[in-house]
Amino acid sequence: LYANVYLTVFSKEKFLRKAGLEVKVDRTLYKLVPVKAVEDVAGSRGQALRQRREKYERKKLEVGDTVRSGDLIEVELSVESKNDYSYLVFEDWKAAGLEAVELRSGNSYGGGLSSFVEYRDEKVALFVRTLPRGRHNLSYRLRAEIPGRFSALPTRAEGMYAPELRGNSDEMKIVVQDQ
Numbered sequence: 001l002y003a004n005v006y007l008t009v010f011s012k013e014k015f016l017r018k019a020g021l022e023v024k025v026d027r028t029l030y031k032l033v034p035v036k037a038v039e040d041v042a043g044s045r046g047q048a049l050r051q052r053r054e055k056y057e058r059k060k061l062e063v064g065d066t067v068r069s070g071d072l073i074e075v076e077l078s079v080e081s082k083n084d085y086s087y088l089v090f091e092d093w094k095a096a097g098l099e100a101v102e103l104r105s106g107n108s109y110g111g112g113l114s115s116f117v118e119y120r121d122e123k124v125a126l127f128v129r130t131l132p133r134g135r136h137n138l139s140y141r142l143r144a145e146i147p148g149r150f151s152a153l154p155t156r157a158e159g160m161y162a163p164e165l166r167g168n169s170d171e172m173k174i175v176v177q178d179q
Contacts, residue, residue, distance in 0.1 A: 020167020032056035032072040095150035111137030
């Protein structure tokens with residue numbers, strides 16, 4: 001005699017809250033506002049040249065804030081770990097009106113943490129081989145494209161070979177307006 005049992009659980013909550021014990025993850029979205037910046041650089045013959053530089057001011061987005069189509073958004077995942085862990089995946093679900101700026105998946109390094117990033121249609125997956133104890137940041141950029149009201153499901157943190165190790169961030173709601 002063989003038997004299978006499947007259980008599916010869903011929530012009707014209006015806003016999903018963060019949870020996690022050993023690994024905690026917080027997601028913060030920033031609107032990147034271009035700032036005019038000029039710097040002096042050396043030319044090919046040693047002459048002094050003034051060159052424009054790409055620079056942005058970060059403005060934190062709260063739940064329900066509005067951005068315009070075409071705006072650049074930086075997603076920062078702040079990961080807090082109580083112990084040293086290895087082989088974790090952070091799946092950050094994108095809001096439907098936002099698309100990743102980078103098109104090619106690959107290795108990424110920033111905030112003291114190395115990861116392999118995969119840009120997918122519905123999410124961005126960040127694979128971390130070693131996660132030392134403490135607080136670390138992972139980030140990537142999105143561009144607002146399609147107007148509307150959107151919800152981004154919480155970022156999920158999971159141990160790839162230890163499924164009991166998990167956590168999630170808060171849900172994010174955002175409004176994209178046409179330019």
